[in-house]
Amino acid sequence: xxxxxxxxxxxxxxxxxxxxxxxxxxxxxxxxxxxxxxxxxxxxxxxxxxxxxxxxxxxxxxxxxxxxxxxxxxxxxxxxxxxxxxxxxxxxxxxxxxxxxxxxxxxxxxxxxxxxxxxxxxxxxxxxxxxxxxxxxx
Amino acid sequence: xxxxxxxxxxxxxxxxxxxxxxxxxxxxxxxxxxxxxxxxxxxxxxxxxxxxxxxxxxxxxxxxxxxxxxxxxxxxxxxxxxxxxxxxxxxxxxxxxxxxxxxxxxxxxxxxxxxxxxxxxxxxxxxxxxxxxxxxxx
DNA sequence: CTCAGTGCAAATGCTTTGCAAATGG
DNA sequence: CCATTTGCAAAGCATTTGCACTGAG
Numbered sequence: 001x002x003x004x005x006x007x008x009x010x011x012x013x014x015x016x017x018x019x020x021x022x023x024x025x026x027x028x029x030x031x032x033x034x035x036x037x038x039x040x041x042x043x044x045x046x047x048x049x050x051x052x053x054x055x056x057x058x059x060x061x062x063x064x065x066x067x068x069x070x071x072x073x074x075x076x077x078x079x080x081x082x083x084x085x086x087x088x089x090x091x092x093x094x095x096x097x098x099x100x101x102x103x104x105x106x107x108x109x110x111x112x113x114x115x116x117x118x119x120x121x122x123x124x125x126x127x128x129x130x131x132x133x134x135x136x137x138x
Numbered sequence: 139x140x141x142x143x144x145x146x147x148x149x150x151x152x153x154x155x156x157x158x159x160x161x162x163x164x165x166x167x168x169x170x171x172x173x174x175x176x177x178x179x180x181x182x183x184x185x186x187x188x189x190x191x192x193x194x195x196x197x198x199x200x201x202x203x204x205x206x207x208x209x210x211x212x213x214x215x216x217x218x219x220x221x222x223x224x225x226x227x228x229x230x231x232x233x234x235x236x237x238x239x240x241x242x243x244x245x246x247x248x249x250x251x252x253x254x255x256x257x258x259x260x261x262x263x264x265x266x267x268x269x270x271x272x273x274x275x276x
Numbered sequence: 277c278t279c280a281g282t283g284c285a286a287a288t289g290c291t292t293t294g295c296a297a298a299t300g301g
Numbered sequence: 302c303c304a305t306t307t308g309c310a311a312a313g314c315a316t317t318t319g320c321a322c323t324g325a326g
Contacts, residue, residue, distance in 0.1 A: 017280055017325050038316080053283040058316065060281095074267075077212045079315060092259050103255060110248035113268065117241060121230050123270035129212075130251065132261035155300050155305055176291080191308045196291065198306095217290065 001069045001084035004030055010067060024049040025060045035073060035081040035091070035100040075100065075129050090128040096137035103130070139207045139222035142168055148205060162187040163198045167208065167222040173229070173238040175217045213238065213267050230268040234275035241268070 002010065004026045008018050028036075028044045036044070042057045061082055064070040073081040075091055076098050090103040113123060140148065142164045146156050166174075166182045174182070180195045199220055202208040211219040213229055214236050228241040251261060 012326095015280080019281065019325070021282075051283090055283055055317085056281080062317095072215065074212055074215045077210065077218065080215065092255055092261060094259065101255065101258065103252065105250075105252055107245075107249060111245060111266070112243075114241065114243055117230055117239065117268070119273075120239065121232065121268070121270045121272050122276055123230060123268045125270075126266055126268040128249070128264055128266050130255070130259070130261050130264040132259045132263075134259050135257075138260055150301090153305085157300070157306065159307075189308090193292085193308055194306080200292095 001026075001029055001064070001086065007069065010069075014067070016063070020049060021045070021052050021056050022060055024052065025057065029064075029070065029082070029084040032084055033102060035083050037076075037079045037081050039079070041082070073100070088125065090130070092130040092132060094134035094137055095131055096133055099134050103128075139164075139167055139202070139224065145207065148207075152205070154201070158187065159183070159190050159194050160198055162190065163195065167202075167220070170222055171240060173211060173219040173221050175214075175219050177217070179220070211238070226263065228266040228268070230270060232272035232275055233269060234271055237272050237274075239272075241266075 001007065004023065007026055008023075011018060011022070024045045025041060027048075028041055034040070038054070038057050038061060041061065042052070042054050045052045045057065061070065061072075064082075064084075065072055068086060069084065071083045071086050073083055073091070075081065075093050078098070081100060085102070088106070088108070090105065090107070092101045092103060093099070107128060108126075111126060117123065139145065142161065145164055146161075149156060149160070162183045163179060165186075166179055172178070176192070176195050176199060179199065180190070180192050183190045183195065199208065202220075202222075203210055206224060207222065209221045209224050211221055211229070213219065213231050216236070219238065223240070226244070226246070228243065228245070230239045230241060231237070245266060246264075249264060255261065
């Protein structure tokens with residue numbers, strides 16, 4: 001995700017409005033490496049802006065996703081998580097507490113897709129999910 | 139997943155019962171590489187055993203998961219998919235039609251986890267999800 | 277002013293659960 | 302027999318939607 005200031009300009013250039021709710025959500029997400037769920041974001045925003053609604057969180061996350069400013073993670077079977085770091089990286093998730101850690105190792109040079117896949121699919125990227133248990137839960 | 143016969147013995151040894159519903163579900167899953175959702179399984183079983191209920195499908199899939207006979211795939215953000223092939227392998231998913239293809243390439247020797255991860259997590263495995271579009275949808 | 281955004285309440289869609297009736301061993 | 306399984310209906314959650322109201326530009 002871009003900085004809040006840059007993001008503001010991006011939204012304006014798309015004819016979108018800068019509301020206090022959105023600003024608070026951006027603030028919470030900026031440099032956030034905790035891979036929050038919508039509820040996580042809601043709770044944090046609510047602390048500094050109690051009038052916010054769940055609906056707005058969902059809609060704003062959707063907007064950010066469409067703008068390519070956050071990535072939706074499909075790694076926790078229970079709920080979606082959001083990642084403001086849109087650079088290619090991978091994750092470990094604790095199957096107990098669902099804590100997600102970033103892995104910035106670039107494996108792309110080691111990952112060669114077999115030909116039959118490229119014949120049937122136009123592959124745009126990949127994501128490695130490591131599964132296990134974190135120290136606390138273990 | 140084991141063969142239906144072996145699976146029958148496995149269930150018996152766990153004090154579980156072999157019902158016609160379960161047998162039909164096992165039959166549908168045996169050698170199934172289509173990564174069906176619960177609904178997919180339900181529809182297929184219903185064709186050969188119309189009396190089956192959705193509840194039974196869910197409960198049986200849960201049972202098979204607990205026995206380690208199927209793996210739950212968290213690759214489609216919309217719904218869970220089930221894979222009777224429990225050997226380590228990876229997937230490509232079409233973001234449009236959600237068709238999932240198996241990739242049996244063994245990348246494990248190329249994937250070295252950074253030390254800081256092993257310090258915090260006991261990693262039991264990993265899963266590579268390739269994203270893109272299939273020929274039909276493209 | 278005007279249109280995009282907000283927020284409530286209701287709806288949706290997948291999955292789970294409570295419980296009485298059915299049935300496998 | 303009787304513990305397990307089934308299947309209905311209802312509940313449970315995460316997420317989405319309809320719509321009147323609000324407010325940013």
